Amino acid sequence: MIKNLKIVFLSTLIFSGISISQVTSTVIQEKEPGLNLKVGEDFTYVVKYAFLNLGEVRIQIIGEESINGKRQLNTTAYIDSYDGLPFVNLHQIYKSTIDQTYFPVHFLGLMLDEDTTYTEYIFYNDLRTSIKNGNYNTKELWVDSTTTLTERHQDGLSILFYARMNFGEEKSEAIPCFVNEKQEITNINFYTEEEPVRIDSVDYEIACRKLEGETNFISVYGLTGEFEGWFSSDNSSVPIIARMNVLIGSVTLELIDWNENLWNPPQYIE
Numbered sequence: 001m002i003k004n005l006k007i008v009f010l011s012t013l014i015f016s017g018i019s020i021s022q023v024t025s026t027v028i029q030e031k032e033p034g035l036n037l038k039v040g041e042d043f044t045y046v047v048k049y050a051f052l053n054l055g056e057v058r059i060q061i062i063g064e065e066s067i068n069g070k071r072q073l074n075t076t077a078y079i080d081s082y083d084g085l086p087f088v089n090l091h092q093i094y095k096s097t098i099d100q101t102y103f104p105v106h107f108l109g110l111m112l113d114e115d116t117t118y119t120e121y122i123f124y125n126d127l128r129t130s131i132k133n134g135n136y137n138t139k140e141l142w143v144d145s146t147t148t149l150t151e152r153h154q155d156g157l158s159i160l161f162y163a164r165m166n167f168g169e170e171k172s173e174a175i176p177c178f179v180n181e182k183q184e185i186t187n188i189n190f191y192t193e194e195e196p197v198r199i200d201s202v203d204y205e206i207a208c209r210k211l212e213g214e215t216n217f218i219s220v221y222g223l224t225g226e227f228e229g230w231f232s233s234d235n236s237s238v239p240i241i242a243r244m245n246v247l248i249g250s251v252t253l254e255l256i257d258w259n260e261n262l263w264n265p266p267q268y269i270e
Contacts, residue, residue, distance in 0.1 A: 036164075036165070036235045036236050036237070037061060037073060037161060037164070037165070038061065038262055038263075039061050039062070039063055039064050039073070040061065040259055040261075040262055041059075041060060041061040041258075041259060041262060041263070042058070042059075042060045042257075042258065042259045043058070043059045043060075043238065043239070043255060043257070043258050044056055044057070044058045044059075044255070044256055044257040044258070045057045045058075045059075045239075045253040045254060045255055045256065046253070046254050046256050047251065047252075047253055048251065048252040048253075048254065049251050049252075053082065054081055054082065054085065054088065055079065055080050055081035055082050055085075055088075055090070056078075056079075056080055056082075056256075057077060057078070057079050057253060058077065058078040058080075059075070059076070059077045059157075059160065060075065060076045060077075061073055061074070061075050062074050062075070062076050070099060070100055071099070071100050072097050072098065072099050072100075072105065073097070073098050073161070074095070074097050075095070075096050075097070075098060075157055075158070075161065076093065076094065076095050076096075076157075077093070077094040077095075077157050078091075078092070078093055078094075079091070079092040079093075079094075080092075091112040091113075092109070092110060092111050092112060093109075093110040093112065094107075094108070094109045094110070094156065094157050095107070095108045095109075095157070096108075096155050096156075096157035096158045098158045098161055102154075102158060102161050102162040102165055103123070103152050103154065103158065104121070104123055104154060104155045104157075104158040105122070105123050106120075106121070106122055106123070107119075107120065107121040107122075107123075107155035107156075107157065107158075108120050109156075110136060115135055115137060115138075116135070116136040116137050117133070117134070117135060117136060118132075118133065118134060118135075118136040119131075119132070119133045120132040120133070121155060121178065123152070123153070123155075126148075127148050127149045127150070127151070127152065128146055128147070128148050128149075129146065129147050129148070129149055129153075129178070130145075130146050131143060131144075131145050131146065131147065131181055132144050147181070149176075149178070149183060150176075150183060151176055152176070153176045153177060153178040153183065154175070154176070154177065154178070155178065159175075159177075160239065163188070163211060163229075163231070163237075163239075164231060164236070164237040164238070164239070165237065166190060167190055167192075167209055167211075167231060167233075167237045168192070169190070169192065170190060170191055170192045171189075171190050172187065172188070172189045172190075173187070173188050173190075174186075174187050175187070175188055177215075184215070184216075185216065186213055186214070186215050187213050187214050187215075187216075188211055188212075188213035189211060189212050189213060190209075190211050191209055191210045191211065191212075192209060193209065193210075194207050194208070194209060194233050194268070195207075195208050195209070195210060195230065195268075196208070196268040197230045197240055197241060197268075199240060199241055199254050199255055199256075200254070200256070201254075201255060201256045201257070202265050204267050204268070205267065205268040206232060206240055206265040206266065206267070206268060207232065207233040207234070207265075207266045207267060207268040207269070208230035208231060208232055208233055208240055208268075209230070209231055209232075209233045209237075210228065210229070210230050210231075211228065211229055211231065212226065212227065212228040212229075213226070213227055213228075214226045214227070215227075225245040226244075226245055227242065227243065227244035227245065228242065228243055228244075229241065229242035229243070230242075232265055232266055233266060234266045236263050238255070238258070238263060238265070239253075239255065240254075240255050240265070241253065241254045241255065
């Protein structure tokens with residue numbers, strides 16, 4: 001049971017990435033790439049499993065830089081279990097640098113512990129991908145290899161920003177995913193119809209649009225099968241709530257905190 005609940009909590013990076021590795025890119029029509037992704041964004045989600053609140057996922061855009069005249073955004077996700085849980089003590093950090101087309105150029109995942117481990121991907125323009133894995137504290141390197149992908153892929157954090165910027169038309173996509181150093185596919189359906197969504201942190205119905213999808217593999221943290229999520233129907237397309245299947249059942253992520261100086265949930269009006 002302890003092991004399974006750890007899998008449940010870890011798999012929730014689906015919405016902070018739909019599973020620690022995933023998705024590809026087009027831009028919403030009539031939008032400049034990256035226009036509605038802003039440095040300073042800071043969204044926090046509670047992770048719910050049955051009647052338990054297991055912890056939080058926090059997603060930030062922490063900075064930007066210009067490389068050869070092209071904008072790149074530095075994004076970070078933190079996963080932290082709540083103190084006092086008898087069955088899990090998890091603290092992880094994921095970093096992804098994405099370009100203007102929402103493809104990643106660099107990914108780093110840290111599993112914080114007495115012996116912190118890491119996984120690092122560097123995505124090159126010629127489709128080569130560098131893979132490193134090892135002990136972050138001692139610098140011991142267990143894996144140091146390079147593979148060539150068939151096309152550009154996404155990591156698990158960049159998928160969130162890809163999804164946000166790809167609302168705008170009703171469509172279905174089969175999206176290349178780099179998972180466990182393997183090339184996989186995730187299917188996602190985007191919808192345009194506006195729906196009302198309620199969460200505990202907002203006292204009105206939020207105007208949202210839905211996406212849903214399915215994986216045909218088991219990700220490194222137990223995500224498998226169908227998932228669905230609701231994003232705000234404004235130009236920022238902020239994830240509001242998500243539901244997904246893992247190996248032992250269903251988990252939910254729900255927005256609980258954000259930077260009010262940059263964004264507030266749009267109200268649903270019939």
